[in-house]
Amino acid sequence: MTEYWQPGTTIEWVYEGTGKHADKPNVRPMTVVRDDADGLVAWLAGGTPLLKPVLEDGRETRHAGPVGMFTADRVLKLDTWHGTGILKVSPPGKPWSVWHFWGADGTFHGWYVNLEREHVRDWASRRTSTVDRVLDLWIKADRTIEWKDEDELEGAVTAGRFTPAEAEAIIADAHAAVREIEAWTSPFSDGWQHWTPPPDWRLPAAPTTHQPTLIAEELHS
Template sequence: MSLSDARPSGTPPFWEPGTQIMWRYGDPTAPHWATPMTVVRDDADALVAWLPAGTPILKVARADGLDFRGHPSTMFTAERAQAVGTWDDYDVLRVAPTGRPWSVWAFFPAGEASFEGWYVNLEDPHVRDADTTYSRDHVLDVWVDPDRTHSRKDEDELVLAVEQGRYSPDEAARITAMAAEVEAVIRAWGPPFCDGWETFRPDPSWPVPQLP
Protein backbone atom coordinates (compact mmCIF):
# COMPACT_ATOMS: atom_id res chain seq x y z
CA MET A 1 0.00 0.00 0.00
CA SER A 2 0.97 3.65 -0.26
CA LEU A 3 1.57 5.28 3.11
CA SER A 4 -0.09 8.39 1.68
CA ASP A 5 -3.36 6.43 1.96
CA ALA A 6 -2.82 5.57 5.64
CA ARG A 7 -4.73 7.38 8.40
CA PRO A 8 -3.30 8.76 11.64
CA SER A 9 -3.27 6.41 14.59
CA GLY A 10 -5.65 7.45 17.37
CA THR A 11 -8.68 7.73 15.06
CA PRO A 12 -11.46 5.12 14.79
CA PRO A 13 -12.10 2.38 13.95
CA PHE A 14 -9.94 0.95 16.72
CA TRP A 15 -8.61 -2.59 17.03
CA GLU A 16 -10.14 -4.89 19.63
CA PRO A 17 -7.92 -6.42 22.34
CA GLY A 18 -6.54 -9.74 21.16
CA THR A 19 -6.39 -8.68 17.50
CA GLN A 20 -3.17 -9.59 15.69
CA ILE A 21 -1.61 -6.68 13.81
CA MET A 22 1.68 -5.90 12.09
CA TRP A 23 3.96 -3.17 13.49
CA ARG A 24 6.27 -1.94 10.71
CA TYR A 25 9.26 0.43 10.61
CA GLY A 26 10.40 1.79 7.26
CA ASP A 27 9.13 1.68 3.70
CA PRO A 28 7.06 -1.51 3.35
CA THR A 29 8.05 -1.76 -0.34
CA ALA A 30 11.75 -2.03 0.61
CA PRO A 31 13.69 -4.00 3.26
CA HIS A 32 12.18 -2.98 6.60
CA TRP A 33 11.37 -4.18 10.13
CA ALA A 34 8.00 -5.85 10.70
CA THR A 35 6.71 -7.51 13.84
CA PRO A 36 3.39 -9.36 14.31
CA MET A 37 1.90 -8.33 17.66
CA THR A 38 -1.27 -8.74 19.73
CA VAL A 39 -3.33 -5.65 20.58
CA VAL A 40 -3.71 -4.96 24.30
CA ARG A 41 -5.45 -1.59 24.02
CA ASP A 42 -6.23 0.76 21.16
CA ASP A 43 -8.02 4.09 21.56
CA ALA A 44 -7.64 7.82 20.99
CA ASP A 45 -4.77 8.03 23.48
CA ALA A 46 -2.48 5.18 22.48
CA LEU A 47 -1.91 1.87 20.77
CA VAL A 48 -0.60 -0.80 23.16
CA ALA A 49 0.56 -4.18 21.80
CA TRP A 50 2.30 -7.30 23.11
CA LEU A 51 5.37 -8.99 21.59
CA PRO A 52 6.39 -12.30 23.21
CA ALA A 53 9.82 -13.82 22.83
CA GLY A 54 9.85 -16.43 20.08
CA THR A 55 7.82 -14.32 17.64
CA PRO A 56 8.99 -14.55 13.99
CA ILE A 57 9.83 -11.12 12.54
CA LEU A 58 11.05 -9.46 9.38
CA LYS A 59 14.31 -7.57 9.82
CA VAL A 60 16.78 -5.53 7.80
CA ALA A 61 20.15 -7.10 7.04
CA ARG A 62 23.15 -6.07 5.00
CA ALA A 63 23.11 -7.57 1.52
CA ASP A 64 26.79 -8.48 1.94
CA GLY A 65 26.03 -10.52 5.06
CA LEU A 66 28.14 -8.35 7.39
CA ASP A 67 26.94 -6.97 10.71
CA PHE A 68 25.81 -3.32 10.67
CA ARG A 69 27.30 -2.43 14.05
CA GLY A 70 30.48 -4.39 13.35
CA HIS A 71 31.18 -2.18 10.32
CA PRO A 72 30.15 1.34 11.37
CA SER A 73 31.89 3.08 8.44
CA THR A 74 29.15 1.77 6.11
CA MET A 75 26.30 1.38 8.61
CA PHE A 76 23.96 3.71 6.70
CA THR A 77 25.30 3.27 3.17
CA ALA A 78 25.48 -0.53 2.76
CA GLU A 79 22.88 -2.14 0.53
CA ARG A 80 19.97 -3.59 2.51
CA ALA A 81 18.29 -6.97 2.23
CA GLN A 82 15.10 -8.36 3.76
CA ALA A 83 15.62 -11.19 6.24
CA VAL A 84 13.48 -13.30 8.57
CA GLY A 85 14.43 -13.66 12.23
CA THR A 86 13.03 -14.34 15.68
CA TRP A 87 12.40 -11.89 18.52
CA ASP A 88 14.44 -13.39 21.35
CA ASP A 89 15.29 -12.96 25.04
CA TYR A 90 12.58 -10.51 26.09
CA ASP A 91 8.82 -10.18 26.11
CA VAL A 92 7.96 -6.58 25.24
CA LEU A 93 4.91 -4.39 25.69
CA ARG A 94 4.97 -1.50 23.22
CA VAL A 95 3.01 1.71 23.84
CA ALA A 96 2.68 4.22 20.98
CA PRO A 97 1.09 7.41 22.39
CA THR A 98 -1.03 9.13 19.76
CA GLY A 99 0.79 11.89 17.90
CA ARG A 100 4.04 11.47 19.81
CA PRO A 101 7.35 10.98 17.93
CA TRP A 102 8.27 7.93 20.00
CA SER A 103 7.01 4.65 21.37
CA VAL A 104 7.78 3.29 24.83
CA TRP A 105 8.67 -0.39 25.26
CA ALA A 106 8.45 -2.22 28.60
CA PHE A 107 10.99 -5.07 28.73
CA PHE A 108 10.38 -8.31 30.64
CA PRO A 109 12.78 -11.30 30.61
CA ALA A 110 11.12 -14.00 28.49
CA GLY A 111 8.34 -15.77 30.35
CA GLU A 112 8.88 -13.79 33.56
CA ALA A 113 6.88 -11.12 35.33
CA SER A 114 9.97 -9.19 36.47
CA PHE A 115 10.36 -5.78 34.85
CA GLU A 116 13.72 -4.88 33.27
CA GLY A 117 13.11 -1.26 32.24
CA TRP A 118 11.76 1.06 29.55
CA TYR A 119 13.20 1.56 26.07
CA VAL A 120 12.02 4.70 24.30
CA ASN A 121 12.28 4.39 20.52
CA LEU A 122 12.33 7.75 18.72
CA GLU A 123 10.23 7.47 15.57
CA ASP A 124 7.56 9.10 13.41
CA PRO A 125 4.01 9.30 14.81
CA HIS A 126 2.17 6.20 13.67
CA VAL A 127 -0.23 5.86 10.76
CA ARG A 128 -2.22 2.74 9.94
CA ASP A 129 -4.39 0.78 7.56
CA ALA A 130 -6.77 -2.10 8.30
CA ASP A 131 -4.24 -4.39 9.97
CA THR A 132 -0.87 -2.61 10.18
CA THR A 133 0.67 0.33 12.03
CA TYR A 134 3.56 2.13 10.31
CA SER A 135 6.37 4.33 11.56
CA ARG A 136 10.01 5.21 10.79
CA ASP A 137 12.84 4.76 13.25
CA HIS A 138 15.12 7.70 14.10
CA VAL A 139 18.26 5.90 15.41
CA LEU A 140 18.53 7.73 18.75
CA ASP A 141 16.85 6.09 21.76
CA VAL A 142 16.46 6.58 25.51
CA TRP A 143 16.73 3.85 28.18
CA VAL A 144 14.88 4.23 31.49
CA ASP A 145 15.72 2.04 34.50
CA PRO A 146 13.01 0.96 36.97
CA ASP A 147 14.31 3.61 39.40
CA ARG A 148 13.54 6.25 36.71
CA THR A 149 17.17 7.10 35.90
CA HIS A 150 17.62 7.44 32.16
CA SER A 151 20.30 7.76 29.50
CA ARG A 152 20.48 8.22 25.75
CA LYS A 153 21.46 5.33 23.49
CA ASP A 154 23.13 5.28 20.08
CA GLU A 155 24.23 8.93 20.03
CA ASP A 156 27.31 7.77 18.11
CA GLU A 157 25.08 6.18 15.46
CA LEU A 158 23.19 9.44 14.98
CA VAL A 159 26.52 11.15 14.28
CA LEU A 160 27.32 8.44 11.73
CA ALA A 161 23.86 8.82 10.18
CA VAL A 162 24.64 12.49 9.46
CA GLU A 163 28.13 11.75 8.18
CA GLN A 164 26.80 9.04 5.85
CA GLY A 165 23.85 11.07 4.54
CA ARG A 166 20.95 9.34 6.30
CA TYR A 167 20.02 12.64 7.99
CA SER A 168 20.89 16.28 7.47
CA PRO A 169 22.31 18.22 10.44
CA ASP A 170 18.92 19.95 10.83
CA GLU A 171 17.09 16.60 10.89
CA ALA A 172 19.53 15.29 13.49
CA ALA A 173 18.92 18.40 15.60
CA ARG A 174 15.16 17.73 15.47
CA ILE A 175 15.74 14.13 16.55
CA THR A 176 17.87 15.33 19.47
CA ALA A 177 15.04 17.73 20.38
CA MET A 178 12.66 14.74 20.39
CA ALA A 179 14.94 13.04 22.92
CA ALA A 180 14.88 16.15 25.11
CA GLU A 181 11.09 16.22 24.88
CA VAL A 182 10.71 12.62 26.02
CA GLU A 183 13.27 13.17 28.79
CA ALA A 184 11.03 15.94 30.11
CA VAL A 185 8.12 13.47 30.18
CA ILE A 186 10.32 10.99 32.06
CA ARG A 187 11.34 13.60 34.65
CA ALA A 188 7.67 14.49 35.17
CA TRP A 189 6.81 10.76 35.12
CA GLY A 190 3.96 11.38 32.76
CA PRO A 191 2.12 8.80 30.66
CA PRO A 192 2.74 6.09 29.68
CA PHE A 193 5.41 5.68 32.39
CA CYS A 194 2.94 6.39 35.20
CA ASP A 195 0.24 4.08 33.83
CA GLY A 196 1.31 0.84 35.53
CA TRP A 197 2.35 -1.08 32.42
CA GLU A 198 5.40 -2.48 34.23
CA THR A 199 3.02 -4.90 35.99
CA PHE A 200 1.26 -6.04 32.79
CA ARG A 201 0.84 -9.74 32.08
CA PRO A 202 -0.70 -11.04 28.84
CA ASP A 203 -3.78 -13.19 28.45
CA PRO A 204 -2.35 -16.74 28.62
CA SER A 205 -4.68 -17.81 25.81
CA TRP A 206 -2.98 -15.50 23.30
CA PRO A 207 -0.93 -17.47 20.77
CA VAL A 208 2.53 -16.39 19.62
CA PRO A 209 1.69 -14.18 16.61
CA GLN A 210 2.91 -15.24 13.19
CA LEU A 211 4.04 -13.46 10.05
CA PRO A 212 1.35 -13.32 7.35
Protein backbone atom coordinates in the same frame (compact mmCIF):
# COMPACT_ATOMS: atom_id res chain seq x y z
CA MET B 1 -16.14 7.92 14.24
CA THR B 2 -12.58 7.07 15.29
CA GLU B 3 -11.58 3.50 14.50
CA TYR B 4 -9.53 1.31 16.81
CA TRP B 5 -8.27 -2.26 16.82
CA GLN B 6 -9.86 -4.67 19.27
CA PRO B 7 -7.73 -6.32 21.98
CA GLY B 8 -6.33 -9.61 20.74
CA THR B 9 -6.07 -8.43 17.12
CA THR B 10 -2.87 -9.37 15.34
CA ILE B 11 -1.23 -6.38 13.64
CA GLU B 12 2.12 -5.65 12.04
CA TRP B 13 4.30 -2.97 13.62
CA VAL B 14 6.45 -1.79 10.73
CA TYR B 15 9.64 0.28 10.57
CA GLU B 16 9.82 1.39 6.96
CA GLY B 17 13.04 1.28 5.01
CA THR B 18 14.39 4.60 3.71
CA GLY B 19 16.54 5.77 0.81
CA LYS B 20 18.34 2.90 -0.93
CA HIS B 21 16.81 0.58 1.68
CA ALA B 22 13.21 1.64 1.04
CA ASP B 23 12.27 -1.94 0.10
CA LYS B 24 13.78 -3.42 3.29
CA PRO B 25 11.27 -2.87 6.14
CA ASN B 26 11.43 -4.27 9.66
CA VAL B 27 8.10 -6.05 10.23
CA ARG B 28 7.07 -7.26 13.69
CA PRO B 29 3.75 -9.09 14.13
CA MET B 30 2.22 -8.09 17.46
CA THR B 31 -0.98 -8.55 19.45
CA VAL B 32 -3.10 -5.56 20.43
CA VAL B 33 -3.47 -5.14 24.20
CA ARG B 34 -5.38 -1.86 24.10
CA ASP B 35 -6.16 0.70 21.44
CA ASP B 36 -8.06 3.90 22.17
CA ALA B 37 -7.68 7.67 22.35
CA ASP B 38 -4.79 7.24 24.81
CA GLY B 39 -2.72 5.30 22.28
CA LEU B 40 -1.92 1.87 20.91
CA VAL B 41 -0.52 -0.78 23.27
CA ALA B 42 0.75 -3.98 21.64
CA TRP B 43 2.66 -7.09 22.71
CA LEU B 44 5.68 -8.60 20.93
CA ALA B 45 5.96 -12.09 22.37
CA GLY B 46 9.22 -14.00 22.63
CA GLY B 47 9.53 -16.44 19.72
CA THR B 48 7.42 -14.31 17.35
CA PRO B 49 8.42 -14.75 13.68
CA LEU B 50 9.46 -11.46 12.11
CA LEU B 51 11.09 -9.92 9.08
CA LYS B 52 14.13 -7.68 9.43
CA PRO B 53 16.88 -6.14 7.32
CA VAL B 54 20.41 -7.45 7.87
CA LEU B 55 23.76 -7.12 6.11
CA GLU B 56 24.30 -9.32 3.05
CA ASP B 57 26.33 -11.78 5.14
CA GLY B 58 23.44 -12.12 7.61
CA ARG B 59 24.92 -10.04 10.41
CA GLU B 60 23.02 -7.28 12.19
CA THR B 61 23.32 -3.89 10.47
CA ARG B 62 25.17 -2.40 13.46
CA HIS B 63 28.15 -4.60 12.63
CA ALA B 64 28.80 -2.25 9.69
CA GLY B 65 29.55 0.61 12.10
CA PRO B 66 27.73 3.89 12.79
CA VAL B 67 28.11 5.08 9.18
CA GLY B 68 28.16 1.81 7.25
CA MET B 69 24.94 0.63 8.87
CA PHE B 70 23.16 3.28 6.80
CA THR B 71 25.05 2.75 3.53
CA ALA B 72 25.84 -0.99 3.29
CA ASP B 73 23.62 -3.21 1.17
CA ARG B 74 20.93 -5.16 3.01
CA VAL B 75 18.81 -8.24 2.56
CA LEU B 76 15.69 -9.31 4.42
CA LYS B 77 15.89 -12.07 7.00
CA LEU B 78 13.00 -14.16 8.26
CA ASP B 79 13.88 -14.50 11.93
CA THR B 80 12.31 -14.80 15.38
CA TRP B 81 12.20 -12.40 18.31
CA HIS B 82 14.71 -13.83 20.76
CA GLY B 83 14.48 -13.30 24.50
CA THR B 84 11.55 -12.08 26.54
CA GLY B 85 8.57 -10.23 25.13
CA ILE B 86 8.23 -6.46 24.86
CA LEU B 87 5.15 -4.35 25.51
CA LYS B 88 5.11 -1.32 23.22
CA VAL B 89 3.03 1.83 23.69
CA SER B 90 2.56 4.33 20.87
CA PRO B 91 1.16 7.52 22.47
CA PRO B 92 -0.97 9.64 20.12
CA GLY B 93 0.77 12.63 18.60
CA LYS B 94 4.23 11.72 19.94
CA PRO B 95 7.37 11.10 17.85
CA TRP B 96 8.34 8.09 19.94
CA SER B 97 7.09 4.81 21.34
CA VAL B 98 7.74 3.46 24.83
CA TRP B 99 8.86 -0.16 25.22
CA HIS B 100 8.64 -2.16 28.46
CA PHE B 101 11.33 -4.79 29.11
CA TRP B 102 11.37 -7.73 31.51
CA GLY B 103 13.99 -10.31 32.39
CA ALA B 104 13.61 -14.06 31.96
CA ASP B 105 12.48 -14.33 35.59
CA GLY B 106 9.74 -11.75 35.07
CA THR B 107 11.62 -8.92 36.81
CA PHE B 108 10.88 -5.55 35.22
CA HIS B 109 14.06 -4.01 33.81
CA GLY B 110 12.95 -0.64 32.51
CA TRP B 111 11.49 1.52 29.76
CA TYR B 112 12.99 2.20 26.35
CA VAL B 113 11.97 5.31 24.42
CA ASN B 114 12.39 4.68 20.70
CA LEU B 115 12.46 7.95 18.75
CA GLU B 116 10.40 7.48 15.59
CA ARG B 117 7.99 9.21 13.24
CA GLU B 118 4.37 9.40 14.39
CA HIS B 119 2.63 6.21 13.25
CA VAL B 120 0.46 5.89 10.15
CA ARG B 121 -2.10 3.09 10.04
CA ASP B 122 -3.17 0.91 7.13
CA TRP B 123 -6.47 -0.53 8.25
CA ALA B 124 -6.83 -2.92 5.29
CA SER B 125 -3.53 -4.67 6.01
CA ARG B 126 -3.69 -4.15 9.80
CA ARG B 127 -0.36 -2.34 9.83
CA THR B 128 0.96 0.59 11.84
CA SER B 129 3.99 2.06 10.12
CA THR B 130 6.70 4.43 11.26
CA VAL B 131 10.33 5.35 10.54
CA ASP B 132 13.04 4.85 13.13
CA ARG B 133 15.01 7.97 14.06
CA VAL B 134 18.01 6.17 15.54
CA LEU B 135 18.37 8.04 18.85
CA ASP B 136 16.90 6.30 21.93
CA LEU B 137 16.57 6.67 25.68
CA TRP B 138 16.81 3.96 28.34
CA ILE B 139 15.01 4.50 31.66
CA LYS B 140 15.96 2.11 34.44
CA ALA B 141 13.43 0.89 36.98
CA ASP B 142 14.78 3.54 39.39
CA ARG B 143 13.95 6.19 36.69
CA THR B 144 17.58 6.91 35.83
CA ILE B 145 17.76 8.12 32.21
CA GLU B 146 20.50 7.10 29.78
CA TRP B 147 20.92 8.37 26.21
CA LYS B 148 21.65 5.67 23.60
CA ASP B 149 22.97 5.51 20.04
CA GLU B 150 24.19 9.10 19.83
CA ASP B 151 27.13 7.85 17.73
CA GLU B 152 24.70 6.22 15.31
CA LEU B 153 22.78 9.47 14.91
CA GLU B 154 26.07 11.19 14.05
CA GLY B 155 26.77 8.36 11.61
CA ALA B 156 23.35 8.82 10.06
CA VAL B 157 24.18 12.47 9.35
CA THR B 158 27.56 11.56 7.87
CA ALA B 159 25.88 8.94 5.68
CA GLY B 160 23.25 11.41 4.51
CA ARG B 161 20.38 9.59 6.21
CA PHE B 162 19.51 12.79 8.11
CA THR B 163 20.51 16.41 7.58
CA PRO B 164 22.14 18.24 10.51
CA ALA B 165 18.86 20.15 11.00
CA GLU B 166 16.88 16.90 11.11
CA ALA B 167 19.30 15.48 13.68
CA GLU B 168 18.87 18.59 15.82
CA ALA B 169 15.07 18.14 15.65
CA ILE B 170 15.45 14.50 16.74
CA ILE B 171 17.60 15.57 19.70
CA ALA B 172 14.95 18.17 20.59
CA ASP B 173 12.31 15.41 20.54
CA ALA B 174 14.48 13.37 22.90
CA HIS B 175 14.69 16.31 25.30
CA ALA B 176 10.89 16.61 25.13
CA ALA B 177 10.64 12.93 26.04
CA VAL B 178 13.03 13.48 28.97
CA ARG B 179 10.76 16.23 30.28
CA GLU B 180 7.79 13.86 30.17
CA ILE B 181 9.80 11.15 31.91
CA GLU B 182 10.84 13.57 34.65
CA ALA B 183 7.19 14.63 35.05
CA TRP B 184 6.27 10.91 35.05
CA THR B 185 3.38 11.29 32.63
CA SER B 186 1.57 8.54 30.71
CA PRO B 187 2.53 5.89 29.69
CA PHE B 188 5.28 5.71 32.33
CA SER B 189 2.78 6.29 35.12
CA ASP B 190 0.20 3.82 33.75
CA GLY B 191 1.54 0.74 35.54
CA TRP B 192 2.22 -1.35 32.43
CA GLN B 193 5.28 -2.82 34.14
CA HIS B 194 2.84 -4.99 36.12
CA TRP B 195 1.03 -6.30 33.03
CA THR B 196 1.31 -9.92 31.90
CA PRO B 197 0.00 -11.43 28.64
CA PRO B 198 -3.03 -13.75 28.72
CA PRO B 199 -1.80 -17.36 28.78
CA ASP B 200 -4.02 -18.37 25.85
CA TRP B 201 -2.51 -15.89 23.37
CA ARG B 202 -0.79 -17.69 20.48
CA LEU B 203 2.16 -16.47 18.48
CA PRO B 204 1.26 -14.55 15.30
CA ALA B 205 2.05 -15.97 11.87
CA ALA B 206 5.21 -14.92 10.06
CA PRO B 207 5.05 -11.83 7.83
CA THR B 208 4.86 -12.51 4.11
CA THR B 209 7.44 -11.19 1.67
CA HIS B 210 7.92 -11.20 -2.07
CA GLN B 211 11.54 -10.11 -1.92
CA PRO B 212 13.82 -12.05 -4.30
CA THR B 213 16.63 -12.12 -1.70
CA LEU B 214 15.66 -13.53 1.66
CA ILE B 215 17.66 -15.21 4.39
CA ALA B 216 15.42 -17.68 6.18
CA GLU B 217 16.08 -18.86 9.71
CA GLU B 218 14.32 -21.93 11.11
CA LEU B 219 11.21 -20.67 12.88
CA HIS B 220 10.08 -22.11 16.19
CA SER B 221 6.39 -22.43 16.99
